[in-house]
Amino acid sequence: MFRVLLPSIAVLLIICSNRHSAVIAASGFAIVGYVVTDWLIPRVGASFVRIGLYGKDQSKPGKPVIPESVGAVSATVYLLVMFFCIPFMFYKYMVTTTPGGGIRGVSVEENGGGSLFPHGKLSEYLSSILCLESTALLGIADDLFDLRWRHKFFLPAIGAIPLLIVYYVDFGATHVLVPRFLHEWIKMTNIDLGWMYYAYMVSMTIFCPNSINILAGINGLEVGQSIILGVLALTNDALYLSMGPQASRESHRFSAVLVLPFLGVSAALWKWNRWPSKVFVGDTYCYFAGMVFAVVGILGHFSKTMLLLFLPQILNFIYSCPQLFNLVPCPRHRLPKFNETDWLLYPSRANLKDEPPKKIFIPVLKVLNKLRLIDLEYEGDAIVSCTNMTLINLILVWFGPMREDKLCNLILTLQLMIGLIAIVLRHTLGALLFGHDNLWIIV
Amino acid sequence: MFRVLLPSIAVLLIICSNRHSAVIAASGFAIVGYVVTDWLIPRVGASFVRIGLYGKDQSKPGKPVIPESVGAVSATVYLLVMFFCIPFMFYKYMVTTTPGGGIRGVSVEENGGGSLFPHGKLSEYLSSILCLESTALLGIADDLFDLRWRHKFFLPAIGAIPLLIVYYVDFGATHVLVPRFLHEWIKMTNIDLGWMYYAYMVSMTIFCPNSINILAGINGLEVGQSIILGVLALTNDALYLSMGPQASRESHRFSAVLVLPFLGVSAALWKWNRWPSKVFVGDTYCYFAGMVFAVVGILGHFSKTMLLLFLPQILNFIYSCPQLFNLVPCPRHRLPKFNETDWLLYPSRANLKDEPPKKIFIPVLKVLNKLRLIDLEYEGDAIVSCTNMTLINLILVWFGPMREDKLCNLILTLQLMIGLIAIVLRHTLGALLFGHDNLWIIV
Numbered sequence: 044m045f046r047v048l049l050p051s052i053a054v055l056l057i058i059c060s061n062r063h064s065a066v067i068a069a070s071g072f073a074i075v076g077y078v079v080t081d082w083l084i085p086r087v088g089a090s091f092v093r094i095g096l097y098g099k100d101q102s103k104p105g106k107p108v109i110p111e112s113v114g115a116v117s118a119t120v121y122l123l124v125m126f127f128c129i130p131f132m133f134y135k136y137m138v139t140t141t142p143g144g145g146i147r148g149v150s151v152e153e154n155g156g157g158s159l160f161p162h163g164k165l166s167e168y169l170s171s172i173l174c175l176e177s178t179a180l181l182g183i184a185d186d187l188f189d190l191r192w193r194h195k196f197f198l199p200a201i202g203a204i205p206l207l208i209v210y211y212v213d214f215g216a217t218h219v220l221v222p223r224f225l226h227e228w229i230k231m232t233n234i235d236l237g238w239m240y241y242a243y244m245v246s247m248t249i250f251c252p253n254s255i256n257i258l259a260g261i262n263g264l265e266v267g268q269s270i271i272l273g274v275l276a277l278t279n280d281a282l283y284l285s286m287g288p289q290a291s292r293e294s295h296r297f298s299a300v301l302v303l304p305f306l307g308v309s310a311a312l313w314k315w316n317r318w319p320s321k322v323f324v325g326d327t328y329c330y331f332a333g334m335v336f337a338v339v340g341i342l343g344h345f346s347k348t349m350l351l352l353f354l355p356q357i358l359n360f361i362y363s364c365p366q367l368f369n370l371v372p373c374p375r376h377r378l379p380k381f382n383e384t385d386w387l388l389y390p391s392r393a394n395l396k397d398e399p400p401k402k403i404f405i406p407v408l409k410v411l412n413k414l415r416l417i418d419l420e421y422e423g424d425a426i427v428s429c430t431n432m433t434l435i436n437l438i439l440v441w442f443g444p445m446r447e448d449k450l451c452n453l454i455l456t457l458q459l460m461i462g463l464i465a466i467v468l469r470h471t472l473g474a475l476l477f478g479h480d481n482l483w484i485i486v
Numbered sequence: 487m488f489r490v491l492l493p494s495i496a497v498l499l500i501i502c503s504n505r506h507s508a509v510i511a512a513s514g515f516a517i518v519g520y521v522v523t524d525w526l527i528p529r530v531g532a533s534f535v536r537i538g539l540y541g542k543d544q545s546k547p548g549k550p551v552i553p554e555s556v557g558a559v560s561a562t563v564y565l566l567v568m569f570f571c572i573p574f575m576f577y578k579y580m581v582t583t584t585p586g587g588g589i590r591g592v593s594v595e596e597n598g599g600g601s602l603f604p605h606g607k608l609s610e611y612l613s614s615i616l617c618l619e620s621t622a623l624l625g626i627a628d629d630l631f632d633l634r635w636r637h638k639f640f641l642p643a644i645g646a647i648p649l650l651i652v653y654y655v656d657f658g659a660t661h662v663l664v665p666r667f668l669h670e671w672i673k674m675t676n677i678d679l680g681w682m683y684y685a686y687m688v689s690m691t692i693f694c695p696n697s698i699n700i701l702a703g704i705n706g707l708e709v710g711q712s713i714i715l716g717v718l719a720l721t722n723d724a725l726y727l728s729m730g731p732q733a734s735r736e737s738h739r740f741s742a743v744l745v746l747p748f749l750g751v752s753a754a755l756w757k758w759n760r761w762p763s764k765v766f767v768g769d770t771y772c773y774f775a776g777m778v779f780a781v782v783g784i785l786g787h788f789s790k791t792m793l794l795l796f797l798p799q800i801l802n803f804i805y806s807c808p809q810l811f812n813l814v815p816c817p818r819h820r821l822p823k824f825n826e827t828d829w830l831l832y833p834s835r836a837n838l839k840d841e842p843p844k845k846i847f848i849p850v851l852k853v854l855n856k857l858r859l860i861d862l863e864y865e866g867d868a869i870v871s872c873t874n875m876t877l878i879n880l881i882l883v884w885f886g887p888m889r890e891d892k893l894c895n896l897i898l899t900l901q902l903m904i905g906l907i908a909i910v911l912r913h914t915l916g917a918l919l920f921g922h923d924n925l926w927i928i929v
Contacts, residue, residue: 137651162605165651169609172616172648176623180622205569205612212608
């Protein structure tokens with residue numbers, strides 16, 4: 044029954060969007076994305092395994108082999124769905140506009156026929172999809188060839204070039220507000236960061252994809268955190284669309300149109316990737332999901348709010364730094380350790396006996412241990428191991444060993460709570476700090 | 487010395503384009519594309535073989551195994567180069583335009599700052615790259631998973647959606663001219679084809695990629711024919727840019743900017759793929775190359791001229807139809823037969839003894855044989871085999887067995903000649919038939 048019901052709702056939504064509300068059409072396409080992805084995943088799994096895209100599930104008895112990189116299916120379906128979404132986003136302009144009549148160089152604006160076609164909006168939309176498609180391509184290359192870190196880390200930035208150019212010609216805004224209590228000191232209400240703002244946006248396109256890829260390793264976590272991020276972004280969009288000033292609505296409509304179909308294809312992936320996983324998502328999905336939020340944040344012009352929603356990922360990244368930069372030995376895999384007898388996950392540990400950390404870092408480790416941010420194991424006075432520095436292990440240190448699905452759900456719940464608090468603080472504390480908030484007062 | 491010289495020329499061209507001439511910048515980027523592709527191909531070959539992307543060269547003694555799908559490197563480099571090309575295409579607008587100042591909804595046009603930023607042009611450019619990237623993605627999927635014909639045949643059309651939407655809002659021209667001698671009969675000088683014109687463009691995005699994929703099978707032919715097509719398209723562009731009316735220059739500049747870097751990455755691929763091949767190009771390259779010309783033809787608004795340049799591919803397709811539609815048995819591979827003793831290629835044959843063709847088709851075969859379009863082998867009165875119906879085999883039937891490189895060069899020479907004649911006829915006979923030609927007379 045579900046098989047008939049869902050597509051019917053989708054068709055209904057797309058038609059009833061009456062070619063006016065892009066958000067309703069996008070909700071319809073989200074369902075289409077869900078149905079298609081859900082249909083495809085079990086059908087392509089065997090093909091993925093056949094060409095060598097498979098992995099062992101380390102946290103199951105017998106370490107079963109399951110298809111890897113299946114997130115590429117979600118990414119591809121998303122891109123196709125977004126293609127079909129274009130006419131619905133621009134339909135009202137397309138029917139009321141007299142095209143240029145085939146004479147080159149005469150654009151619709153100059154022709155003065157009917158309402159103006161928003162070429163700028165179309166560029167934004169196209170550059171977003173282009174950026175996401177490039178990211179998917181990078182992810183696929185990584186899944187296939189296992190690119191080296193130093194190669195792949197910066198590559199998303201290249202895919203972001205069209206995005207930044209569109210940002211440049213459409214907004215060009217590079218100023219940031221100065222908190223009120225600093226106004227007197229620096230005698231300015233806002234600072235123009237110039238090219239540094241572009242550098243900041245580039246680092247965002249590098250950070251978002253990589254940060255999701257780092258907070259990974261247990262069934263369902265990559266997709267789960269992306270879905271929570273999507274829900275949080277949508278919540279923020281809904282606030283603006285329902286009570287925000289007119290000027291900000293357009294960009295949050297844009298954000299919702301991009302995020303809704305993403306939630307559709309991700310929900311289908313979650314169905315197959317949640318504990319116990321039937322498929323792995325692969326780097327393609329992690330990069331792709333991260334880039335969706337980078338794109339939405341940059342072109343929706345709320346990149347700083349978006350970074351707030353990435354707080355758990357940022358914390359995980361900072362917490363991982365000592366191991367990522369090899370101050371503390373970093374084993375190849377840092378996933379929690381699976382115990383076959385009780386099916387529980389325990390924090391995994393880095394061996395400090397054979398590979399002692401830099402001397403200077405030992406007091407730091409002891410302080411972190413005191414703060415309960417890591418767990419140290421002693422042999423007499425010597426430290427022999429410490430828990431690996433990932434958010435996943437930290438949760439296990441704090442809450443004790445637990446089953447994989449419980450652990451994933453706990454992390455996702457924490458993420459949702461942190462995100463909701465961040466949104467509330469952004470619109471209350473933010474308003475106090477900066478004197479106004481673009482949700483309440485029209486700037 | 488070449489290693490230093492080429493990049494220097496490239497840098498010089500890109501800088502000396504003085505941020506004004508997009509064509510000169512594109513020439514520079516063509517060299518960049520050549521150098522990068524040429525550097526990458528020998529370095530990634532082993533990785534391709536490792537993940538199962540390799541093929542046997544059927545027309546060499548011992549059938550050596552070489553990397554397959556290496557054309558994906560050319561496609562990827564092309565896409566990256568085109569990203570970097572964007573600022574140079576739009577630089578003059580970007581520096582003289584005051585951006586919207588961060589206030590959403592205020593586009594540059596309304597802001598009235600400096601010269602107008604050509605958002606329509608940017609959309610065209612972005613939708614072209616998007617379409618090409620989608621085609622590359624399809625090609626990669628095909629190379630990896632060996633998609634079925636009925637699945638992959640129509641897929642390029644989906645990637646073309648953004649392209650057609652941009653065509654719709656930018657030109658919207660759907661009329662075709664009626665030849666002069668028909669004017670009296672049908673009382674019209676042009677016919678508006680309406681949606682049929684879009685159907686025609688969709689079929690072009692399906693035909694071009696697939697037609698290059700069908701005219702393939704000997705070392706260097708896929709890349710070679712694409713390079714010739716590129717040279718022919720550039721020749722046509724050069725005609726318009728040097729002596730055409732102002733209105734048509736913009737679209738031929740656009741065409742040249744897209745084709746030049748394509749020639750760069752293809753030349754590097756040709757170096758490795760020509761006889762004796764070190765790498766195979768794969769479906770990715772064939773689809774990608776075909777789509778470059780479809781895109782250029784459609785958005786450059788000379789899709790009918792472009793189809794003229796595809797005459798050899800069209801002839802090959804029509805000639806292949808009896809076998810493609812199984813009227814005559816079609817063996818899995820139709821490449822010419824390699825003879826190890828004399829290193830020559832002989833026409834390959836379909837066995838009609840075990841699998842006789844439809845009765846009704848036997849007289850047709852005999853007529854084709856009479857016209858020397860196929861070669862039949864008899865046993866008494868019964869036909870036991872016929873040569874496979876591909877242009878490659880036909881050339882061997884006409885000119886006798888020859889070595890693989892000679893065969894490839896002969897086909898490419900014929901293609902170049904047919905193409906040049908087509909361009910000349912299009913601007914002379916075309917002018918006579920339709921009463922005017924947009925190269926000579928401003929319409």
